[in-house]
Amino acid sequence: MDAQAPRPTPSAWEPALARLAGRFGERFSRVTAVRRHHGKDASYHPSADPDAVVFARTTAEVAEVVGLCAAHRIPVIPFGTGTSLEGHVAAVHGGVSIDVSGLDRIVEVNAEDLDCTVEAGVTRKQLNNHLRDRGLFFPIDPGADASLGGMAATRASGTNAVRYGTMRENVLALTVVLADGRVIRTGRRARKSAAGYDLTRLFVGSEGTLGVITEVTLRLYGIPEAMSSAVCSFATIKGAVDSVIATIQSGIPVARIELLDEVQMDAVNRYSKLSYPVAPTLFLEFHGSEASVQEQAAQVQAIAQDHGGGGFQWATRAEERNKLWQARHDSAYAAAALKPGSGFWATDVCVPISRLADCIVETKKDLEDSFLPAPIVGHVGDGNFHVAFVVDPTKPEDIAEATRLNERIVARALAMGGTCTGEHGVGYGKIDFLEAEHGPALAVMRTLKQALDPANIMNPGKVVRINGA
Amino acid sequence: MDAQAPRPTPSAWEPALARLAGRFGERFSRVTAVRRHHGKDASYHPSADPDAVVFARTTAEVAEVVGLCAAHRIPVIPFGTGTSLEGHVAAVHGGVSIDVSGLDRIVEVNAEDLDCTVEAGVTRKQLNNHLRDRGLFFPIDPGADASLGGMAATRASGTNAVRYGTMRENVLALTVVLADGRVIRTGRRARKSAAGYDLTRLFVGSEGTLGVITEVTLRLYGIPEAMSSAVCSFATIKGAVDSVIATIQSGIPVARIELLDEVQMDAVNRYSKLSYPVAPTLFLEFHGSEASVQEQAAQVQAIAQDHGGGGFQWATRAEERNKLWQARHDSAYAAAALKPGSGFWATDVCVPISRLADCIVETKKDLEDSFLPAPIVGHVGDGNFHVAFVVDPTKPEDIAEATRLNERIVARALAMGGTCTGEHGVGYGKIDFLEAEHGPALAVMRTLKQALDPANIMNPGKVVRINGA
Numbered sequence: 001m002d003a004q005a006p007r008p009t010p011s012a013w014e015p016a017l018a019r020l021a022g023r024f025g026e027r028f029s030r031v032t033a034v035r036r037h038h039g040k041d042a043s044y045h046p047s048a049d050p051d052a053v054v055f056a057r058t059t060a061e062v063a064e065v066v067g068l069c070a071a072h073r074i075p076v077i078p079f080g081t082g083t084s085l086e087g088h089v090a091a092v093h094g095g096v097s098i099d100v101s102g103l104d105r106i107v108e109v110n111a112e113d114l115d116c117t118v119e120a121g122v123t124r125k126q127l128n129n130h131l132r133d134r135g136l137f138f139p140i141d142p143g144a145d146a147s148l149g150g151m152a153a154t155r156a157s158g159t160n161a162v163r164y165g166t167m168r169e170n171v172l173a174l175t176v177v178l179a180d181g182r183v184i185r186t187g188r189r190a191r192k193s194a195a196g197y198d199l200t201r202l203f204v205g206s207e208g209t210l211g212v213i214t215e216v217t218l219r220l221y222g223i224p225e226a227m228s229s230a231v232c233s234f235a236t237i238k239g240a241v242d243s244v245i246a247t248i249q250s251g252i253p254v255a256r257i258e259l260l261d262e263v264q265m266d267a268v269n270r271y272s273k274l275s276y277p278v279a280p281t282l283f284l285e286f287h288g289s290e291a292s293v294q295e296q297a298a299q300v301q302a303i304a305q306d307h308g309g310g311g312f313q314w315a316t317r318a319e320e321r322n323k324l325w326q327a328r329h330d331s332a333y334a335a336a337a338l339k340p341g342s343g344f345w346a347t348d349v350c351v352p353i354s355r356l357a358d359c360i361v362e363t364k365k366d367l368e369d370s371f372l373p374a375p376i377v378g379h380v381g382d383g384n385f386h387v388a389f390v391v392d393p394t395k396p397e398d399i400a401e402a403t404r405l406n407e408r409i410v411a412r413a414l415a416m417g418g419t420c421t422g423e424h425g426v427g428y429g430k431i432d433f434l435e436a437e438h439g440p441a442l443a444v445m446r447t448l449k450q451a452l453d454p455a456n457i458m459n460p461g462k463v464v465r466i467n468g469a
Numbered sequence: 470m471d472a473q474a475p476r477p478t479p480s481a482w483e484p485a486l487a488r489l490a491g492r493f494g495e496r497f498s499r500v501t502a503v504r505r506h507h508g509k510d511a512s513y514h515p516s517a518d519p520d521a522v523v524f525a526r527t528t529a530e531v532a533e534v535v536g537l538c539a540a541h542r543i544p545v546i547p548f549g550t551g552t553s554l555e556g557h558v559a560a561v562h563g564g565v566s567i568d569v570s571g572l573d574r575i576v577e578v579n580a581e582d583l584d585c586t587v588e589a590g591v592t593r594k595q596l597n598n599h600l601r602d603r604g605l606f607f608p609i610d611p612g613a614d615a616s617l618g619g620m621a622a623t624r625a626s627g628t629n630a631v632r633y634g635t636m637r638e639n640v641l642a643l644t645v646v647l648a649d650g651r652v653i654r655t656g657r658r659a660r661k662s663a664a665g666y667d668l669t670r671l672f673v674g675s676e677g678t679l680g681v682i683t684e685v686t687l688r689l690y691g692i693p694e695a696m697s698s699a700v701c702s703f704a705t706i707k708g709a710v711d712s713v714i715a716t717i718q719s720g721i722p723v724a725r726i727e728l729l730d731e732v733q734m735d736a737v738n739r740y741s742k743l744s745y746p747v748a749p750t751l752f753l754e755f756h757g758s759e760a761s762v763q764e765q766a767a768q769v770q771a772i773a774q775d776h777g778g779g780g781f782q783w784a785t786r787a788e789e790r791n792k793l794w795q796a797r798h799d800s801a802y803a804a805a806a807l808k809p810g811s812g813f814w815a816t817d818v819c820v821p822i823s824r825l826a827d828c829i830v831e832t833k834k835d836l837e838d839s840f841l842p843a844p845i846v847g848h849v850g851d852g853n854f855h856v857a858f859v860v861d862p863t864k865p866e867d868i869a870e871a872t873r874l875n876e877r878i879v880a881r882a883l884a885m886g887g888t889c890t891g892e893h894g895v896g897y898g899k900i901d902f903l904e905a906e907h908g909p910a911l912a913v914m915r916t917l918k919q920a921l922d923p924a925n926i927m928n929p930g931k932v933v934r935i936n937g938a
Contacts, residue, residue, distance in 0.1 A: 110821065110823060111718075112714065112718065112821075112822065112823035113821040113822055113823045114717070114718065115821070154663060155661075155662075155663040155667075156663075157661055157663075161661065165638075166661050168661070168667065168670070169634075169638060178913070182909055182912075183909070184907075184908070184909045184910040184913055185907075185908065185910060186910055188886055188887060188888050188906070189821045189886045189887075190819040190820055190821060190852055190853075190882075190886070190887045190888045190891065191819065191821075191822070191851045191852055191853075192624075192626055192630065192635050192637070192819055192851050192853060192888075192891050192892065193624075193819060193888035193890065193891060194623060194624040194625075194626075194674055194888075194890045194891060194892050194893060194894040194895070195888045195889050195890050195894075195895060195899070195902070195903060195906055195907070196674070196895060196903050196906075196907060196911070196914050196932055196933070197671060197674065197675055197679075197914045197917055197918075197932070198624075198637065198667075198670045198671060198673065198674055199910055199913060199914070201637075201667045201670030201671070202666060202667060202670070202671055202917075204667065205663055205665070205666065205667055206666055210666075221720065222718065222719065222720040224720070245581065248583070249580075249581065249583065249691065250691065251690065251691040251693070253722075289764060291760060291761075291764055292760075292761055292764065295758060295760055295761065350659040350660065350661055350662060351659055352579065352581075352582040352584070352658045352659060352660075353581065353582055353660070354579060354581035354582045382660045382661050383659055383660055384659075384660075384661060413659075417657055417658045417659070418657060418658075418659045419656075419657050419659045419661075419662035419663075419664045420664050421662065421663045421664050422659065422661050422662060422663060423661065423663050424663060425663040425664075426663070426664060426665060430664070433664070434664060434665055437657070437664055437665075438653075438654075438664070438665060439653070439654065440651055440652070440653045441653040441654060441655055441668055442665070443651075444647070444653055444668060444921070445665050445666045445668065447920050447921065448666055448671075448917065448920060448921075449666075450920070451916050451917060451919070451920030452913070452916065452917075463665055463666070464665070
């Protein structure tokens with residue numbers, strides 16, 4: 001079929017969908033609730049149901065579905081756990097959602113090489129439960145118990161990225177089903193290679209628009225000998241952020257350094273029945289040998305005191321640490337609970353760390369002048385922060401106000417040399433910011449998309465628009 | 470001009486070359502010695518002279534040259550310092566070499582953000598001299614004082630990669646002149662981003678085949694408070710390699726951990742008039758706080774003793790450390806000096822570290838049975854090692870033997886899940902190994918090349934063959 005021809009209307013897809021129904025039986029569904037679940041992620045963005053869902057179990061099955069859809073130019077949308085935040089899984093042009101949660105095997109763990117290969121549907125908690133007895137862990141933690149395929153597809157990061165990097169640094173290789181059903185392996189298990197173009201990094205962050213990730217080879221780390229967590233509140237946001245900057249610039253290998261503003265701390269206290277000071281607060285974690293953790297902690301305490309940081313509350317035992325971090329992990333739910341009946345619209349931007357204090361302080365001025373509650377939480381060691389607009393999705397004025405604030409936040413981050421998203425990705429929610437961010441480089445992204453998916457069937461309408469759609 | 474039409478013959482290029490001569494004056498050359506210098510790198514590979522050389526000084530000038538060459542389908546070969554090792558700069562299809570050594574400005578250093586932007590011709594030593602007074606450094610050290618544009622283009626790494634990563638991890642963004650003369654910026658200074666396809670990583674390691682890199686934005690690091698180096702010899706190669714594996718698996722953040730086999734140590738002793746034991750030897754370096762360096766050193770000493778490592782010789786003062794590492798850095802010259810009148814053919818492979826001992830031991834059996842001297846040096850913390858075949862390039866039997874041994878080494882690395890090159894790159898020397906390494910993924914690389922350079926003018930004949938050439 002001519003790749004440039006107009007896409008057939010959905011009614012022309014029926015014979016192909018019937019073939020999929022025959023082939024996959026109970027693992028094929030057109031039930032409304034199933035389609036609805038697969039067209040909706042964890043964001044406020046309007047969902048869009050796919051026409052059908054296939055529950056695949058193997059790479060070969062994914063290749064079979066993609067091959068059939070390619071022959072009929074039916075859009076294909078990969079689905080992991082549906083925890084993305086920019087409408088990544090919405091079937092905005094209809095089509096078939098391929099649910100990869102059944103690709104749930106841990107293929108191999110190479111403890112000596114500190115790597116593993118898992119199928120795309122394995123979640124990060126499933127992997128870490130499997131690894132724990134071997135003294136290993138996979139550090140990337142975006143909050144949700146996301147699938148590792150989805151985390152690779154969205155270039156996820158999270159609280160540990162300041163120490164361990166993002167999915168960009170921690171994916172060694174991928175198995176990918178291309179837009180025509182071919183299956184490739186993007187790399188090998190060697191820690192480094194200079195043998196040709198970096199296909200692994202091309203597919204990491206491509207959000208299903210260049211192919212479907214079915215296996216992921218990941219770097220692993222030894223569980224540190226010692227771990228220690230702390231909470232410290234500050235008189236001002238600037239004091240907290242400047243402490244982070246000084247910590248990073250000193251080369252202290254902090255494992256986590258997270259900022260919650262006073263709005264978020266108030267929400268956390270209410271939601272989790274805690275009594276932290278309602279003030280800008282850093283949550284910290286140190287990993288290493290006993291001696292190294294103590295040294296890091298002492299260094300950061302001294303830095304915090306120089307910037308108006310109050311007494312540190314420490315937690316070293318695992319259950320204490322988990323309790324401390326639970327408050328951080330619940331922050332989005334705590335935010336939503338600020339206004340009963342509301343949801344949250346989470347946005348994120350990332351700026352060079354020297355601009356972080358200015359960026360957050362200016363953003364807070366915007367937010368203080370708004371009627372929407374909007375706590376700030378940040379992976380501030382990376383220069384990355386989130387704003388959770390607490391909105392009632394049925395109220396157009398809430399959505400309009402969040403849209404206005406979001407546009408200001410993105411424009412400010414771009415003006416400071418930053419990016420419109422540090423970790424949530426583009427989906428369709430941020431697709432129209434890429435022109436401002438990338439300028440002429442956006443045309444190169446479009447060229448790559450058209451080269452690898454000439455018929456635009458792979459998660460169309462995400463990351464880059466093709467012919468305006 | 471139709472991108473699929475046959476390339477015009479070099480005689481048809483004369484009008485375009487005349488225009489370049491008029492435009493660039495003394496910065497355009499067709500002098501034989503200049504052309505020869507630009508068609509030859511630091512490898513044994515036969516050189517191939519370009520038809521002309523342009524000494525560019527700005528991104529705009531590079532864009533102008535590429536635009537003119539594109540209009541006439543003249544190949545363009547970027548040239549930095551000519552220190553590549555797989556024939557990367559050879560003008561195998563003729564064309565214009567663009568020498569970027571005149572793009573030598575350090576554009577900005579953002580000390581607070583631990584990043585900098587330099588033009589492509591700035592060398593790593595030039596950058597580090599500039600940074601020293603600010604307490605910062607750029608760690609990637611491939612041995613040669615290469616240009617940072619060339620290091621990005623070849624995805625260079627070297628001795629520090631085990632701690633600090635390779636160019637893949639340390640390039641934040643690039644300015645690139647595309648095959649049609651367009652100029653793009655591949656990313657921003659934010660530490661992380663999920664905003665679209667990872668163009669930075671696509672161009673890192675693309676060896677000039679997708680575009681000409683003209684500016685590089687790099688991560689920087691604070692000069693560690695303490696540094697300590699050591700040398701330790703072992704009874705067996707296996708003991709040395711197993712010590713490395715145990716060190717990496719223990720999560721000790723060693724900054725350098727380099728293996729020299731007994732052949733190389735003998736060469737080093739002769740060349741540098743030293744008296745190290747002629748035995749497999751590790752060269753190590755530790756970075757961190759005083760306490761952390763002492764702790765790391767004690768841990769590695771204990772590991773080495775468990776694996777038959779002899780007494781450590783330590784160096785902590787800068788000049789002692791430099792002297793110790795000079796022996797390592799001179800290893801290639803020391804190898805060549807083993808056979809007067811010879812050069813060296815350096816190959817490298819990289820395997821998962823669990824296979825490293827087997828891979829090196831089996832390789833040494835091959836080498837012991839050969840008439841060619843061939844010392845081994847390895848960045849063993851990454852699973853990466855080099856073999857330097859000491860060859861007389863005028864003797865076909867030397868080249869035939871090195872070819873045979875190289876093919877066996879690559880095949881063994883691939884069979885062990887490794888790569889045909891950990892850091893030297895593909896050039897034209899390793900182009901025919903990519904099929905075995907990548908299988909169907911090689912076709913994807915070819916698709917990307919054809920999408921971004923449809924007329925195949927960007928360093929043709931390197932990385933991927935187009936239409937067999």
